[in-house]
Amino acid sequence: MSSPAQRAKKLFIRTFGTNADDCYQAPGRINLMGEHTDYNEGFVLPAAINFHVVIAAKKRDDGLFRAVTDIFPDEFIEWQFGLENEVNDDSDTLSHWSQYLKGFTATLAQSGLSISGMDVAIVSDVPVEQGFSSSSALEIAFGTAINDLHQLHLSPLAVAQLAQRGEFHHMKLTCGIKDHMISALAEEEQAVLIDCLDLDYDSISLPKELSLIIVHSGKYAEDIQHKYQTRKSECLEVAEHFGLDSLRHVELFQLEREKSNLDESLYKRARHVISENRRTQQAARALEMNNTRRLSQLMADSHRSLKDDFEISLPEIDLLVDIINNEIGDRGGVRLTGSGFGGSVVALVEHELTDDVVLAVEQEYYKKTGIEAQVYLCSATRGACRIDD
Template identity: 35%
Template sequence: MTSASTALPPTALAAVRAFTERHGVAPTVLARAPGRVNLIGEHTDYNDGFVLPVAIDRDTWVAAGPREDGQVDALALDEQQADDRFALSAEPPHFPGGGWRDHVRGTLAQLAAELPTLAGMNLVIAGDVPMGAGLSSSASLALALLRAAQRLAGDTRLDGKRLARLAQQAENRFVGCQCGIMDQLASAEGRAGHALLIDCRSLDTEPVPLPAGTALLIAHSRVRRGLVDSAYNERRRQCEAAAAGVGAKALRDATLAQLEAADLDDKTFRRGRHIVTENERVIAATHALRAGDMRQLGLLMKQSHASMRDDFEITVPAVDQLAALLQDVIGDTGGARMTGGGFGGCVIALLPRALVPTAVQALEQGYRSPEGLPALVYLCEAGPGAEAGPAAVSG
């Protein structure tokens, strides 16, 4: 990781400076972890399936330094400079609502169980990953914390896959969201210029190059979502019921024919059908990307959105409108679909760079949220995964 102040983004510099002001000394470690956007493969991760996310160039940064008293002092610049102080040895309590303190305490508790050398620390957190938008701000926070704390502890044993698993376990145990591992693994293992095909059973990953001349456009509907409160856990239970109904360990192992033959109620059948067909679409999308077949990719993304809308029932009208507006502009040169857990959040589009101005104009003219707000548009690049290094920043 670069440590030259001229190369650090403003968010990182803000974390370093706030740390120095708060503690009177400079941090010794600076860590970052990206958010992610999922090209295709929604709700397949906790069904042991396949996903195709992209780590984006929006990050959470953590400036860190050691303490001698076994305490953790954390300051979150993005939360109106809210802070927290707790003993590293304490079992984290549950903070209602799954706030940032849950994530910090839970993530460090998971790491402490793995690293006996983990000691007290000072942390300042800052980031530019939009929250509540389906871009994995929580996974970004967890991986940045883990990389910072791991470096402070002098550990080199835990790799990205293990850190991703710890982050997932913390979210399950202390935040209350029974998420899969896609978000954390994408943040940990992302590669610049590539999507990442993830097998969520084996945790094998395969980088997939994004076609030259394409752009990632993320359009935020301004309809905020929360995983715990937005029926995410209910969908997981329904998927487990569908798998049990066909005698499969997970829906990864089920076929459409098995679902059709099973004695499932209509809702459970449709939940299962989305997962089975979405897994097929992920593999097909990987082949389309490698072949540079944007027409086929766009068709798969359109099918994915329809399945999320009709079978999994996790889209909302505002998101459906965004996807349709973008698809009208893109035509057969790319695709657009909802991305993230659902019930609001964002649409992802992969399209030729030359069409970006037209797409942005279409959103400006054709979309308003239920509150009358325009979409927030982010143009992103596929960036590298989480990392930590010395915080030798001057100025």
């Protein structure tokens, strides 16, 4: 079976009639701890995973961008650098995959950086709409190709920042920078503890005795942007109550002191964010110390907080957490991951329990819900790069 890079090169030749200059890849990601903390300027602990968007690319000299993807092979998208909003075709809808690419080039143009265009052929094995952030992987792979072929000499962090700005300003999407950062700068077999206030980050080694398992519930979030924005607005309302721009600098004792002056739901939202920031830092330390029992408790506390305080879980997600917990006890941890209202759970499990967890999920979850869960056995991988032949 051909590799994604080989498939990308073949698609490029078939589409453009010539060879690509180079191939680039960027990974999807999973968040181990720190949910809904990024837009509150808090801490997150994601890891890049071994599913990738791969782009075969060739530099042009006329400012034109042309793109094709194997997911929609009959769609051929093109636009002129700096004129992304003047195209009038079916790709104008903000949800179209090409908008992630146009957002990046539009942000480059607005930043005063000049590039000369590019042809790209895109293939991907990142599962879509399952919490792996396939869109960020697409943006970072594309940005990495632009950066390298046009010799812009941007750091991986700068590429991530441009991608996040493109989503926010061009696509009008509410998003933090966690997904872009981890896809751009992750290291092999490492998670990354990111401080979303000043964008400092530290690589955290994942214990070799733990398996990384992601299970998609088969439940897909509806109207997720509206729900995400609602939670963000609720957090901001509490921050403003304290005269601050975000919840980052609110301590738990301060929140408790003001509990009677806050709506109960707002109090609960803030309690999740404040306690999750603390848990995320503690989880990083637990991983560094190979303290699986401590990690297990922290992940359990995180899921409980997401369920009861942030109220973004579903019965199916809770069932998956219970099934996995029954198999692993304190020999691993499991929690909801991602924006919530559907999606996936992430588990770190001692290797010898992996088969038991997979079997239990496949049998018990379907028996109780009639839904087949998708189980992914993953490894932590490096961030975006050029693919060497």
